[in-house]
Amino acid sequence: MKEWLDLTLNEGKQKLKKSLQRFRRLVIFREPGNLEELYAGTTEFMSQKGFPRHPASTPFEYLGHVEARIESSEAIAYLRTISVVFSRCHYSGKKPEEADGGWTLSAYRSLLRYQELQTGDETFGID
Numbered sequence: 001m002k003e004w005l006d007l008t009l010n011e012g013k014q015k016l017k018k019s020l021q022r023f024r025r026l027v028i029f030r031e032p033g034n035l036e037e038l039y040a041g042t043t044e045f046m047s048q049k050g051f052p053r054h055p056a057s058t059p060f061e062y063l064g065h066v067e068a069r070i071e072s073s074e075a076i077a078y079l080r081t082i083s084v085v086f087s088r089c090h091y092s093g094k095k096p097e098e099a100d101g102g103w104t105l106s107a108y109r110s111l112l113r114y115q116e117l118q119t120g121d122e123t124f125g126i127d
Helices: 002-028 035-048 059-067 073-092 098-112
Strands: none
Touching (some): 035 073, 035 098
16 A cells, blocks of 8 residues: 555656656746846846846946857847847837837847857856
């Protein structure tokens, strides 16, 4: 009886684990609903890749830190697009224009495709 119960519980744990993994992927890959969420998602992604953003740094300060250490000009262009549009809208209080929204979302999606971002300095960090 104990063996059967252990086997049943282990099967249940495996099924629950798979369900939670699927749910986690849905939550992680949910597209941002607004520009603030998009910028936060961008900096979170970059932090996971080894480029943390200090909370007090402005978008352009952060962009400068990343530009100085990353080798991919494409990734920098995506990050620059997101930073420029976010800064312009965030600091002016205006909503992004339709074209800006399309460009930033496209840049965000493209940036998320990068599995590895190479740096010239493996000790990247912002204190």
